[in-house]
Amino acid sequence: MTDGTTDLADWSCPAPLRDHPVVVMGHGGGGALSAELTEHLFLPAYGGEVLAGLADSAAVSLGDARLAFSTDTYVVRPLAFPGGGIGDLAVNGTVNDLAMSGAVPAYLSCAFLLEEGTPLSTVGRVADQIGAAARAAGVQVVTGDTKVVDSGHGDGVYVNTSGIGLIPEGVDIRPGRARPGDVVILSGPLGQHGIAVLSVREGLSFGTGIVSDTAPLNGLVREMLLVTRDIHVLRDPTRGGLAASLNEVARASGTGVVLDERAVPVPEPVAGACAFLGLDPLYVANEGRLVAFVAREDADAVLEAMRGHVLGRDAVVIGACVAEHPSVVVARTALGASRIVDLPLGEQLPRIC
């Protein structure tokens, strides 16, 4: 045995995982393989009710406070890309996960995993990005950790951030709350982050000028909650894209989701790059967009509030929840046909966040 855990009780692989006895890139992609790992490996080992809710952040009680708590590790390559870098993602990604519970993000932890031999200037630049992004999002980094691994066992800089924030009274935003009749709103155009990262990967330069949408969404969510505290679901379509987010909500709530493909905004350069590369923009990662599920009677007011914020000025209704086809996402195409939008298997583009 080579894994160094031979003195532990033998671990028997649950049946649904047996097609993939070793870790593949897709296990980190936010799609069906990630979901399998969570359902059949992590949840049986240490899952409780909160973890099983599979929200972007956990809602927990501590004293009299209701908190959101979230964690993410950032492994994007390259470390910098048009529109941002790993430090921006590390702050905005975790801020956004908290905001997707309706929480007001307050404090972040920041843990660096460094590879021996990495220039300190690289670490310094990432740290400066983190500082600038934290100030922009209005959060404080209050605790940290640094570990170093030998050369060849890392990749320069990985960053984990975790975050906590207070959930305002009366707010209960989670995937399970979508219900038939809800209107689905998208805050802005799709696919910029994934394509921006891809465009600077070695050998894949498009020169298209596509810039990552990375941004902190807590300000936008604050404006939306001023309209109504009864937002049902918020989700930021990162790994796995909008398709993964809609599927997660459909499964958690048991509601069917109908997506109007013609309504989904995709910038021309993103659409062009996707066509060239054979990618579906519905599956490409975003880092500054959110999708909201709200009651029909609140939809107009929420949409108006979103359009009043710089990060929501292109917000549009892209679909609705229906009682038909429970837990399944169906797209109406431009030609009037219908197709099932499934959870992706893995990520089309590994290591984009």
Place this chain on the structure above:
Amino acid sequence: MTDGTTDLADWSCPAPLRDHPVVVMGHGGGGALSAELTEHLFLPAYGGEVLAGLADSAAVSLGDARLAFSTDTYVVRPLAFPGGGIGDLAVNGTVNDLAMSGAVPAYLSCAFLLEEGTPLSTVGRVADQIGAAARAAGVQVVTGDTKVVDSGHGDGVYVNTSGIGLIPEGVDIRPGRARPGDVVILSGPLGQHGIAVLSVREGLSFGTGIVSDTAPLNGLVREMLLVTRDIHVLRDPTRGGLAASLNEVARASGTGVVLDERAVPVPEPVAGACAFLGLDPLYVANEGRLVAFVAREDADAVLEAMRGHVLGRDAVVIGACVAEHPSVVVARTALGASRIVDLPLGEQLPRIC
């Protein structure tokens, strides 16, 4: 430029870091090099008052609650060692960091960083360890993340855990609160974790039967707080060992610390291994020990309470705080001489946690 951050503003290396322009293993060792990185790189980039306090966990306010918040990444090799594994460390280490603020650890996040090709059985065993350790410590894992990096850019399994817990009313435990007259109490013998890990590293097998002391210290701290809420400082001497912990307290408080070397319990096999390897037990990592600074009038009662708990039954007074030699740790040796116990430069044994 090869670091992928060329479009960021140029980063100028602060003078104290210029001796080490690239990351070395010692930057993750919890000693002087780690402290330099924190002081001259992370704090200028994103440090505020809380981060600058450099406690094992951050004490923050959220709503009406006072919380402790902490993060640690675990990169120990091998993944299993006598007495435990990376999953135990990932839970106990973060639980202990929270307990060192006097907080009651409640919720953990758990983020896996997996290398492509790692057997799922290895991931499963680590997850099972995490579950068992969380149940033993009385904490819940409520949120998580999984990232996968390409083969050759990781090392099987790395785990980050962050944690939050409530700080009871009237409790204010932090390194800066040590003061002349305080008594320094150690909860048990030193050096077992570091030597246990080293003993199973390739080519360094001692066969001494030394077992890691990894354990959750929140139960012990609860007993101590029943005696007095006015415990001044708690610290678990992990990376950098007791020497690093005492130095951090001395520096944060401006107090001198006198250590009675004869009083420090070191198990015979640990002492033997240290002598053989040229290691000083004061600098070897522990994962289930704590050092407490309490007012002289509370010392006897706290010591008695500690001895009544299974993790503190060998607790002893090992020193005191003095007004002389402010911020400096001095050991009285068995021969009656004095020597300065300095912060280690790096870690004697890399990747032990």
